[in-house]
Amino acid sequence: GENVEQHPSTLSVQEGDSAVIKCTYSDSASNYFPWYKQELGKGPQLIIDIRSNVGEKKDQRIAVTLNKTAKHFSLHITETQPEDSAVYFCAASQNTDKLIFGTGTRLQVFP
């Protein structure tokens, strides 16, 4: 079955710097890769997703890149702000809604 690894487990950056979180997956049949943000006391919320027919997707300060050959995808946050502090989860899916999640990255943005 699918296995998703996520690194790093914690990440601290200065406000205004960029943050990058990386995930690898094992099943080459996976074709949908969402990223979720979980703030304290809340459930995960989808922030961006990418499908396997696209190499990169951007939404304002957030971008996701996908390398199908290497089976890895990354989340890039530019110009980080304190409100970006949260736990971020990547996930992979084989064209169904059965999501396999990574272990999460705790991002702290210091003012």
Place this chain on the structure above:
Amino acid sequence: ETGVTQTPRHLVMGMTNKKSLKCEQHLGHNAMYWYKQSAKKPLELMFVYNFKEQTENNSVPSRFSPECPNSSHLFLHLHTLQPEDSALYLCASSQAQGAVNEQFFGPGTRLTVL
């Protein structure tokens, strides 16, 4: 707010107690999910319901019993739990199972088993 509510938000129970978690979605979705979130582990899918029918049971122990009376409500009945069952239990919903649809999560119920 995501349109998915969960009650209670916190629950402490003994190993011999019976309790239920409730989830309600106001999004008109047809698929609902239970996940378990433990520290330093990936979210684990427990159950999936699609149009009120259970379509996925991810090898969950029988001390967890789900119920889906309609597409808007989902319950998780708990009995004779173990301390290792302490976790955040998250409910989610999506338009329908079988296709890639965004899943909307509730805030979760923090469960502590003594």
